[in-house]
Amino acid sequence: MAAWRAFLSTFHLLERRIEEQLKSAAGLTHPQYEILVRLSEAPGRRMRMTELARVVVASKSALTYQVTQLEKAGLVARETCPSDDRGVLAVLTDEGMRCLERVAPGHLEVVRAYLIDRLSREELQAMTDAMRKAEQALRSSA
Amino acid sequence: MAAWRAFLSTFHLLERRIEEQLKSAAGLTHPQYEILVRLSEAPGRRMRMTELARVVVASKSALTYQVTQLEKAGLVARETCPSDDRGVLAVLTDEGMRCLERVAPGHLEVVRAYLIDRLSREELQAMTDAMRKAEQALRSSA
DNA sequence: CAGTGATAGTTCAAATTCGAACGACAGTAC
DNA sequence: GTACTGTCGTTCGAATTTGAACTATCACTG
Numbered sequence: 159m160a161a162w163r164a165f166l167s168t169f170h171l172l173e174r175r176i177e178e179q180l181k182s183a184a185g186l187t188h189p190q191y192e193i194l195v196r197l198s199e200a201p202g203r204r205m206r207m208t209e210l211a212r213v214v215v216a217s218k219s220a221l222t223y224q225v226t227q228l229e230k231a232g233l234v235a236r237e238t239c240p241s242d243d244r245g246v247l248a249v250l251t252d253e254g255m256r257c258l259e260r261v262a263p264g265h266l267e268v269v270r271a272y273l274i275d276r277l278s279r280e281e282l283q284a285m286t287d288a289m290r291k292a293e294q295a296l297r298s299s300a
Numbered sequence: 301m302a303a304w305r306a307f308l309s310t311f312h313l314l315e316r317r318i319e320e321q322l323k324s325a326a327g328l329t330h331p332q333y334e335i336l337v338r339l340s341e342a343p344g345r346r347m348r349m350t351e352l353a354r355v356v357v358a359s360k361s362a363l364t365y366q367v368t369q370l371e372k373a374g375l376v377a378r379e380t381c382p383s384d385d386r387g388v389l390a391v392l393t394d395e396g397m398r399c400l401e402r403v404a405p406g407h408l409e410v411v412r413a414y415l416i417d418r419l420s421r422e423e424l425q426a427m428t429d430a431m432r433k434a435e436q437a438l439r440s441s442a
Numbered sequence: 443c444a445g446t447g448a449t450a451g452t453t454c455a456a457a458t459t460c461g462a463a464c465g466a467c468a469g470t471a472c
Numbered sequence: 473g474t475a476c477t478g479t480c481g482t483t484c485g486a487a488t489t490t491g492a493a494c495t496a497t498c499a500c501t502g
Contacts, residue, residue: 244451246451293313
């Protein structure tokens with residue numbers, strides 16, 4: 159259980175650091191940053207709201223809110239889904255892409271400095287595998 | 301970086317599970333549960349607010365709020381610190397202790413089922429060490 | 443095509459979080 | 473003692489999250 163304790167504390171501390179870094183670098187929150195990252199990797203830089211909510215692990219209402227914020231900032235735009243009139247596509251704008259490219263290095267730096275670089279290659283691999291298994295279990299038994 | 305992705309998703313999913321479990325078992329939130337745990341382990345089952353905020357990694361205002369909630373529920377009480385009139389001691393009540401003893405098993409079960417049991421003994425040890433090192437780095441360079 | 447049940451996304455009120463500002467007290471220097 | 477500086481915990485407003493309604497649309501059945 160001490161392991162879980164350490165895990166929990168470290169994560170919270172790291173989250174705090176990340177928020178701090180992103181806020182000062184681009185006025186972004188961590189959830190907003192994650193949205194930009196996922197959109198940047200999606201085909202056509204666009205993704206359905208529900209799918210986006212699933213991958214970033216946010217509630218539908220939280221995502222609606224954050225996408226609205228990002229829309230106001232001009233980093234994301236909304237499109238109606240051509241194949242489903244109920245659906246909405248969140249699209250990463252060019253400005254959003256530029257913003258992401260500007261901020262990403264500093265973000266990666268923080269994650270690496272405090273977490274990634276503190277594990278050996280084998281530890282990192284083992285940890286990643288375990289996380290993936292846990293993630294799958296958590297998602298499938300939702 | 302895929303490793304970090306997996307960490308993040310898994311953590312959020314697990315948090316969600318934990319919240320769900322605690323809420324249905326005792327109407328507690330995860331931050332509240334953490335407060336009870338830390339108090340139960342403290343000498344005299346009491347702790348200074350600032351110290352408590354530090355160990356559970358919460359802001360001072362968030363802690364004030366949560367302790368007030370727990371106080372309303374009768375699980376925690378406030379005492380003025382005898383050695384420092386500015387200070388406040390959060391004290392775990394008997395009812396709080398009983399509540400914790402009732403809820404803890406189910407909580408541990410969730411953490412184990414989805415995370416702990418998915419790592420080998422060596423992996424767990426390696427991860428814990430890494431987390432501790434990261435925690436220390438994060439705390440010292442605050 | 444009407445009817446039914448599920449799904450997509452939004453909206454709302456309530457709860458929670460954060461950071462800044464605040465008043466009260468401690469510790470030290472003079 | 474007085475002044476200065478720092479710490480303690482709380483309070484406030486703004487931002488964010490949650491879950492439960494709600495509207496619109498889809499997919500399927502008859």
